[in-house]
Amino acid sequence: MSRGAAAPVEDKRRGGTAWAPSNRFLARAALLTAALTAAGALLGLLRDQLLAHTFGAGPDTDAFLVAWTVPEFASTLLIEDAMALVLVPAFSRALALRAEAAAGPDPVLGLVRSTLPRTAAVTAAAAALVAAAAPLLVPLLAPGLPEQRLAVDCTRLTATCVLSFALAGYFSAALRAHGRYLAPAAIYVAYNTGIITAVVLLGPAWGVRAAAAGVAAGGALMALVQAPSLLRRLRRRHASRAARPAGPAAATGVVLALVAPVIVFAVGRQSQVLVERFLAAPLPGGAISHLNYAQKVAQLPMVLSLMLCTVSFPVIARAVAAGDRDAARRRAERDLLLAGVVVLVGAATVIAAAPQIVGLLFQRGAFDAADTEATASVMRVYAVGLLGHALVSALGRCYFSASRPLWFPAAAMGAGVAANAALGALWVGPWGSAGIALANAAGITLTAALLLAGTGRQQVPLSARTIASGLARLTAAAAAATAAGRLCAAQAAHPLLGTALAAAAVTAVFVLAAHALRAPLVPHLTRVALRTALPRRPLPRKPRHAPTHPAPLDRDVPLRRHRQG
Numbered sequence: 001m002s003r004g005a006a007a008p009v010e011d012k013r014r015g016g017t018a019w020a021p022s023n024r025f026l027a028r029a030a031l032l033t034a035a036l037t038a039a040g041a042l043l044g045l046l047r048d049q050l051l052a053h054t055f056g057a058g059p060d061t062d063a064f065l066v067a068w069t070v071p072e073f074a075s076t077l078l079i080e081d082a083m084a085l086v087l088v089p090a091f092s093r094a095l096a097l098r099a100e101a102a103a104g105p106d107p108v109l110g111l112v113r114s115t116l117p118r119t120a121a122v123t124a125a126a127a128a129l130v131a132a133a134a135p136l137l138v139p140l141l142a143p144g145l146p147e148q149r150l151a152v153d154c155t156r157l158t159a160t161c162v163l164s165f166a167l168a169g170y171f172s173a174a175l176r177a178h179g180r181y182l183a184p185a186a187i188y189v190a191y192n193t194g195i196i197t198a199v200v201l202l203g204p205a206w207g208v209r210a211a212a213a214g215v216a217a218g219g220a221l222m223a224l225v226q227a228p229s230l231l232r233r234l235r236r237r238h239a240s241r242a243a244r245p246a247g248p249a250a251a252t253g254v255v256l257a258l259v260a261p262v263i264v265f266a267v268g269r270q271s272q273v274l275v276e277r278f279l280a281a282p283l284p285g286g287a288i289s290h291l292n293y294a295q296k297v298a299q300l301p302m303v304l305s306l307m308l309c310t311v312s313f314p315v316i317a318r319a320v321a322a323g324d325r326d327a328a329r330r331r332a333e334r335d336l337l338l339a340g341v342v343v344l345v346g347a348a349t350v351i352a353a354a355p356q357i358v359g360l361l362f363q364r365g366a367f368d369a370a371d372t373e374a375t376a377s378v379m380r381v382y383a384v385g386l387l388g389h390a391l392v393s394a395l396g397r398c399y400f401s402a403s404r405p406l407w408f409p410a411a412a413m414g415a416g417v418a419a420n421a422a423l424g425a426l427w428v429g430p431w432g433s434a435g436i437a438l439a440n441a442a443g444i445t446l447t448a449a450l451l452l453a454g455t456g457r458q459q460v461p462l463s464a465r466t467i468a469s470g471l472a473r474l475t476a477a478a479a480a481a482t483a484a485g486r487l488c489a490a491q492a493a494h495p496l497l498g499t500a501l502a503a504a505a506v507t508a509v510f511v512l513a514a515h516a517l518r519a520p521l522v523p524h525l526t527r528v529a530l531r532t533a534l535p536r537r538p539l540p541r542k543p544r545h546a547p548t549h550p551a552p553l554d555r556d557v558p559l560r561r562h563r564q565g
Helices: 023-055 059-067 069-080 082-100 107-132 134-141 148-158 161-177 187-206 209-224 227-235 248-280 287-298 300-321 325-352 354-362 369-384 386-399 408-431 433-453 464-489 495-516 522-533
Strands: 006-011 016-021
Touching (some): 023 059, 023 187, 023 354, 059 069, 059 148, 059 209, 059 287, 069 148, 069 161, 069 209, 069 248, 082 107, 082 161, 107 148, 107 227, 134 248, 148 209, 161 227, 187 209, 248 433, 287 300, 287 325, 287 354, 287 433, 300 325, 300 386, 325 369, 325 386, 325 464, 325 495, 354 369, 369 386, 408 433, 433 464, 495 522
16 A cells, blocks of 8 residues: 555755655555444444444453443553554654664664563563452452453453553554554454454353453454564564664653653543443442443434544644645545534434434344343434534544644543543433433533633634634534424334434435525535536537637637747
């Protein structure tokens, strides 16, 4: 995919070479990443369907989901955020030194030798500590959980992800610094494949412990699927003059200063899951499972909206690097509004047809009609906060693209988590799982509002008023579409037909309401869709210049036909 797409160019500031990928290369890399991310998300949905069919939504599944907290945290810290922000700059610098170096030690191999063993040793010790402390950790995560012993067994299996996810994150950062995107983009396909395989093969004998074993196997596959590609990259040494020594301590200090706010922000966001499971543990068996299934399905529109932002993010980065902040602002504002369109249409469909969607996806085997009803009611509440989740993810990227550490996003996330915990404790009594989901929506919406209000602090100077006005109109259109979709969904007896009717009604009413409210982007998207669906008939071409007759006097003569003198 990436061969021949990029070449080193002269970097006059350092007198060496710098990797300069072409626009086509970046577009292909972004599209490939989006496609494999979508494949991983679909496999994740298949995984959840299999878990629901095999184990239902009861105390055993709750125990597994408590143990799943370990890989969820490890994924955020070791793959998605902190590891990448530390290692991608380090490998980029080592590659630049390799390009400048003559015969001598390879800076890239030197970096690997100095960091990979330490990373593996530290995370292996952390994994062993989590496994040993599982009997103490489970009561802290979910006090009052009925199946404490089962949760401890599952936690000891999932603890291995601390090591495997660290290796996967290390390999991903190194490969992306080398300009290789295929293997890093496939890690979640490998991860969910491991879980599905383990549940199918071991589920009848091991019960829900098979899912925990699948998490451990999937984590190992995430590292193994990338190892061959990284080994090939490391074997290709570029020998030139000796590498000049640099100041690694100073550079590392700057990187750590940039990463610290990101770590706090990521941990704060992931803490929402801890709050939910802590509050849901004393509820009747199955409450944690209902929350989990509802959240996974409700967040699918958000995943799609964030992939759209991911595809165009290199365009924003290139505009910022070129100093064209206005172009970066226009692109980022358009992406935020486009993400709003996608996530609001998806949320309206989820709210309108929640029972039909849950019944279609999960109601079979051990997952019965009562589980469908409970999950659907929670999913409708979760969908209210989808716009906030999408905005937090998109705005967070803009904040952390700055060249200095920013603590404001972490503070905003802390305020949202505090609101989530306080409101959840207040609402779980009267409303149960739905109260927990509503607190989640309120907390993440508060964080999104704070981040949007503070956009002047970030490197891409967004107009908060423009974005808020556009999103308000889109939200009003989505509310009307939700009402229409719910009426249509109730007319069908079969879940598939009800879901299809609701989706069609939501789309049609959303487009009409958005036009009536003069909401942004929707008229343009409608014109593009119509041009794509209704191709125009080609007009017959006329010769531009008759070979034997002069141009008529009433026709403009092209400028290129004029001659000087």
